[in-house]
Amino acid sequence: xxxxxxxxxxxxxxxxxxxxxxxxxxxxxxxxxxxxxxxxxxxxxxxxxxxxxxxxxxxxxxxxxxxxxxxxxxxxxxxxxxxxxxxxxxxxxxxxxxxxxxxxxxxxxxxxxxxxxxxxxxxxxxxxxxxxxxxxxxxxxxxxxxxxxxxxxxxxxxxxxxxxxxxxxxxxxxxxxxxxxxxxxxxxxxxxxxxx
Numbered sequence: 001x002x003x004x005x006x007x008x009x010x011x012x013x014x015x016x017x018x019x020x021x022x023x024x025x026x027x028x029x030x031x032x033x034x035x036x037x038x039x040x041x042x043x044x045x046x047x048x049x050x051x052x053x054x055x056x057x058x059x060x061x062x063x064x065x066x067x068x069x070x071x072x073x074x075x076x077x078x079x080x081x082x083x084x085x086x087x088x089x090x091x092x093x094x095x096x097x098x099x100x101x102x103x104x105x106x107x108x109x110x111x112x113x114x115x116x117x118x119x120x121x122x123x124x125x126x127x128x129x130x131x132x133x134x135x136x137x138x139x140x141x142x143x144x145x146x147x148x149x150x151x152x153x154x155x156x157x158x159x160x161x162x163x164x165x166x167x168x169x170x171x172x173x174x175x176x177x178x179x180x181x182x183x184x185x186x187x188x189x190x191x192x193x194x195x196x
Contacts, residue, residue: 001042002035002052004028005075013083017179022167030163031074038067056146069144073125077157082185091186095155095193098136110181116140117158117177126177128156128189130196153196156189 012020041064042048047055052072059065103109116138117126124142129152147154165176
């Protein structure tokens with residue numbers, strides 16, 4: 001059984017990047033629906049009792065995979081943010097070194113990451129993930145997919161489903177993606193990189 005994660009910040013803490021109204025709908029309605037659907041689908045299935053990550057890795061395409069993937073994706077998404085005045089705004093340590101090694105600097109990385117998010121047709125997610133050797137990869141994942149299905153460790157994600165930004169940005173996906181850096185807490189991303 002899955003339960004709706006508690007946000008580590010108030011609904012208005014991410015404003016003006018993400019409004020309280022958007023967060024209320026996105027977390028309280030969209031994610032809650034995925035949780036409710038998942039709990040119905042997992043009951044008495046071959047996957048009952050497995051961790052969410054194991055279900056995402058093992059379940060075939062379909063309703064169970066979609067709802068499990070969306071829970072995992074949203075949990076990683078919501079937990080990587082902090083209020084702008086509380087977030088750690090730049091990567092450090094081994095993660096920063098790897099970004100510099102592969103992209104030259106963090107701004108070049110951000111530009112490519114945003115471009116991948118803008119260029120993803122339809123609904124889905126743009127991800128920064130790590131291979132087992134620490135190499136970083138930016139991927140576009142459609143619908144509910146997650147890089148763990150390809151053996152990578154997901155580190156950072158931006159949601160490009162319209163429900164993530166439409167109330168605040170309407171059709172301006174690029175503006176939404178550019179604004180999200182203000183609330184990314186790189187400490188969270190670094191911890192995920194260290195745990196790969």
